[in-house]
Amino acid sequence: MITNIVIAGLGGQGVVKASDILADAALAAGFDVKKSELHGMSQRGGSVTSDVRYGHPEHSPVLSPMVPPGEAHVLLVLEPTQVEVARPLLHPGGLLIGPELIEPGALKNKKSFNVAMLGALSTGLEIGELYWQQAIQANLAEKLHALNAQAFALGRARGPS
């Protein structure tokens, strides 16, 4: 089957970066992957969502790059005001991971909040931790690696089991 994940937030929060990391991790884990979002105007502080879909490359390759509305298995929301905005994207039986999971004071740098949220997401996905670490390193400057590895670990400890 195809796994559908939507990450939602506001422009500047690192929604697209988080989805890049997730997509790279899924690719490294051997899945067929597609991801999609809108650029441009939305970067100016507006609502942003990014769709990531993955499946077995032979048995269930991904077709459309967009998650159909109401069919996200997991909805990861980085900003409290966007929870209700994005909720219609979630499948009725899907999992919502909201920003209240990680209190801002728990992180050394609040810019790594998106990666902490990925840590929380990671516990429910069949993607090995090694692939996550590689993807984080591939998508961030080296000086940020240690900080984000900590943020990921913190999120992973709080993720739904």
Place this chain on the structure above:
Amino acid sequence: MTEERLLLSGDDAVALAALHAGVRLGTGYPGTPSTEILETFDRLGGHAQWAPNEKVALEVGIGSAFAGARTLVTMKHVGLNVAADALFTATYTDVDGGLVIVSADDPGMASSQNEQDNRHFARAAGAPMLEPIDSQQAYDYTWLAFAIGERWKIPVILRLTTRICHAKTVVRPRGVEQRRSLESHETSTEHGKTEHRFRRDIPTRVMIPAFAKPAHHRLRQKLAEIAAWNEAEGPMQEYGSEARDQDGDQPAPKLGIIATGVAAMHAREAAPDARQLTFGLTYPLPLTRIRAFAAQVERLLVIEEGDPVLVDDLNAAGIKAEGKPMRYRFGELNVERARRIIAGEDSPEPEPAKGKPPELCQGCSHRVVFEALRDLNCIVAGDIGCYTLGVLPPFSAMDTCVCMGASIGVGLGMRHVLPEAEARRVVSVIGDSTFVHSGLTGLAEMVYNPPPTGHLVLILDNGTTAMTGQQEHPGTGRSLDHSPTHQLDFAGIAQAMGVQSVVLIDGSDKTLSLEERIATQLARDETALFIVRQPCVLAAPKIRLYEKAAAGERERRCAALPEIDD
């Protein structure tokens, strides 16, 4: 193909293919969703440059192709309107090097002023058009576009859309040994070399009527040959079950879908069991193949994003095809909309939840300008860029926005016909990159046909093409790769043109308020240009780095100069 699996956006896939195919020159003008193609091509080591606008980019591209070099020209859909003058005659000419024009359309208008469908341009200009369904095809069709273009010496349009440009999908690039060479290059000793020499060929390149008349006949002949090639060897995929009944007969499946571009992916997901025909060369069409497909199904449905281009072509050719209800002409398609089209569902769709709209950044240099224009109750002719957000609260200080550069002409038009008291309130607002793109001719119009009350143009010069992600332009003094080059002097240009009042304003200078300056100018019957200069708050740190690097380079060069004794 290699075992290498890369997760690439369509834009990056085009850039990688251009690099692998040995493209000598990439040129274009930034525009969402096309911008990343040239940026990536540059980052990978290709020669990429921003042109002042899309028309100049295509003209440079035509010259490069006439000189025998593989050339890539990129733009967003509305950019092709600007370049159309060049396109419509370039298709009459013989280009030696492959000339591939990327048109990145924006159905749904994620970041555009309209959702025009550039498939019409292929038909109107007589340019073959390729449309990939994912990043792998974006990579493959870039190669194919060069092969078709060089075989028939014709410019080829590679049409992408937002969900092709910006969606990331898996790409397996060609192995090293398969790169650079194309069929036509292998049979020609002149091509495939990095040196390109001028070859004089006046009748195919000088489009005076005596040469253009036979050239038009040649174009139609080329398109007929390309259509025949498309029927025989064109890129095509057929999906769906080959179900047979107990007697081994093959009953006609009820539903057959024809879909192109990303819509083909939505349609396959929406109706996995339906027969589906998808083809990559969408102009000229493989009508014989489509007719054969149509004969095998009971219901032939065309699922296409945007205008009813394909369905109209099929029906005009006598292939009875069903299109989508009008409501699906607006906006992007997705799997859910494809399901509705297949089900013949024409009831109102659920409204997507309203998110937070974008806004001018905190600390944005444009904010103070729109506060002043709002407080002065100006009639503001606006333009295309971040500053178009001045139309939204709390500013609500923009009254028109049409196309690149329109602020100046539209403002002048209003000044000519409005009663004097209202005419005096009219101001044109344009960004620095947009001014270079299409504002210079507007300025010429202002000094040539000045309204009785004069006019005021504001260039909001934030030192970058901000909206598309902070690209350089001729006004920044830096090339695409941020290295120093000649910088246009806006004030000097305006003075040389004869603008009566030219004022350079430091946006951070609070000694004289912008509001007072504008109010004073509006009372005068002068033509005026205010250049309000303050770097984009997002770009400023990078601009400082570029300037520092350039200064360091200058010092090194000066130190290396031999000393001269007088």
